[in-house]
Amino acid sequence: MTDTHTLEDLDLTRIHLLGIGGAGQNALADLLVDMGYSxxxxxxxxxxxxxxxxxxxxxxxxxxRAENLNNVTVVVTTAAANENNPEIQEARRKGLPVLQNAEMVGLLLNQKRLLSVAGTHGKTTTTGLVAFLLEKAGLDPTFYIGGVSTDLGVAGKAGKGEYAALESDEYARRFLNYRPEAAVITNVEPDHLDYYGTWEALQAAFATFAGNIRPGGQLYICADDAGAVALKETAQTGAEIFTYGLGPADWQATEVQPNAKGGHDFSLKFRGDVLGTVELGLAGVHNVRNATGALAMVLTAAPQVTPEIFIKLAGQYRGTARRFELKGEAEGVTVIDDYAHHPTEIRATLAAARARFGPRRLVALFQPHTYTRTKALVDEFAGAFDEADLVALMEIFPARETDTLGVSTGDILDRMGHGGKLAEPLTHANAASTLNALMREGDVLLTLGAGDVWKVGEQVLKARAGKQGL
Incomplete structure (x- = not known):
């Protein structure tokens, strides 16, 4: 993707962000405020x-509204807004530059020593760890994360140091706006087929992203994921390629054991040499992989910091909002919220919950996200809830889509052989009351999805704490 603007040719006197409450725009807003822009x-x-x-x-x-653009000199939008949006129409009428979020982020961060994280799953957690490690090591990085860091309190920051950590989203080929010095690719699976159309087109986009790494840079691909490994053959890149994972790899996590923090301890090795023991607090073996990739990239990019320091810091990382986030406990029920909206992510989150909570009953509430994803993966969704004891599904969250494609939550339920499923989809009007009537002391409720399913968990907690009737 060719940049159509440079920072030099833009009048950045007053920047306006459409959809500023969304994750990507929020992170960009944090960055721009730090940089002193109006x-x-x-x-x-x-x-x-x-x-x-x-x-x-x-x-x-x-x-x-059109009048929101008074005195604005640049407009930044997202894929969720179309040309019928009144603010975009007003920007066109005034002749203002209209940039996509990723284009602006690229203009701001490509001048840094850019450490990028891409992949179908795990981007936010991994990018958050890269940013956390650089920040706590005193390197004052710039960062852009697709969720608010629990430890750092923001999703974006403009630091004075030379490094930048960047979550690189593949949707609409956004990540092709970036020119990283190094990149981690966590995994590559079919997703966003509403945009790409075919699995092959999505694979080609990841190969192009890998090719955009600066010559002499590094590419870290997860050796445990077939889609990522395939990039070793298809990516035309001048970067040095390293593998990481739990199995044989250049950077390997071995001797993985559950720890008292609810996460896992593991030995971090580089080509057989033990660098130290990571005491990770994040739940789930999938996060051992994420941490291994993050550490591999940071240890290589910032050799002025000893491995011992980075390994110790990794054990202090608490993650990001909506990633296995403990929302609270009330009347013996624990509520966990997670952004999981793909079958692989659901399985990983439920496996992490089973490992952390043992025999406690797991109640999964899933809100499918977009009609296209639901239609493409309906069978996979139906088989993703084996670790849950009770499964409830909400109506589909449409996000940017209006065409239902003839698919509904009922299609997942019809294919689901789970003995503990609720037969009918829930809505925001009845989800909290229905679940509260079914749950008992000791249960763990997991709200899963990229939409607004998290609201149900908060309603459950408030009701059980006696703060609000249902």
Whole structure:
């Protein structure tokens, strides 16, 4: 993807972000505020995210209207907004530059020593760990994460150091705006086929991303994932390629054992040499892989920091919002929220919950995300809940889509052989009350999905704590 703008040819006097409450725009807003830019933004509804930005001096509008662009010189939008949006129409009428989020991020960060993380799953957690390691090692990095870091308190930051950590999203080929010095590819699986159309087109985009790594840079691919490994053959890259994972790899996690923190201890090795023991607090063996990739990239990129320091810091990392996030406990019920919206992610999250909570009853509430993903993966979704004891599904969260493609949550339920499933889809009107009637002391409720299913978990907690009736 060819950049159509440079920072030099843009008048950045006043930047306006459409959908400023979304994860990507929120992270960009944090970056721009740190850089000293004057900033405004709009969203359909105000939220805790927009309120936090307002406290930082950002002008935030509820609703999207032409008059929100008074005195604006550049508009940054996302794939969720189309040309019928009144703010985009006004920007076109005024002749203002309209950039996609990823294009602006690339303009800001490509000048740094850019450490990128891409992949179908695990991007946010892995990028968050890269940013955390650099920050806590005193390197004052810039970072852009697709979720708020639990430890750092923000999703984006403009540091004074030479490094930048960047979550690189494959949707709409966004990650082709970036020119990293090094990149981790966690895995490559079919997803976003509403945009790519075919699995082969998605694979080709990842190969192009790998080819965009600067000559002499490094590419770290997960040896445990067939889709990532295939890039060794298809990527036309001048980068040195390393593998990482739990199986045979250049960077390997071995002797993986559950620990008292609810995560795993493991021995980190580089080509057979033991570098130290990581005491990871994140739940799930999949996060051992994520941590191995993050450590491999950071240890290579920042050799001025000893492996001992980075390995110790990795054990202090608590993750990011909506990634196996403990929302609370009430009347003996624990609520965990996770962004898992792909069958692989659901299986990994439920496996992590089983490892952490043992024989406690796991209640999974899943909200499918987009009609295209549901239609493409309906059979895989139906078989993704084996670790759960009770399964409930909500109606599909459409996100940017309007065409239902004739698919519904009922299609998943019809194919699901799980003996503990609720037969009918739930809605926000009845989900919390239905689950509260079924749950008992000791249960663990997992709200799963990329939409607004997290609201149900909060309603359950409030009701059980006696703060709100249902």
């Amino acid at each position: 900033l405004s933004g709009s969203d359909l509804k105000l939220s805790a995210t927009t309120e936090a930005l307002a406290r930082r001096g950002v002008t935030v509008y509820e609703g999207q």
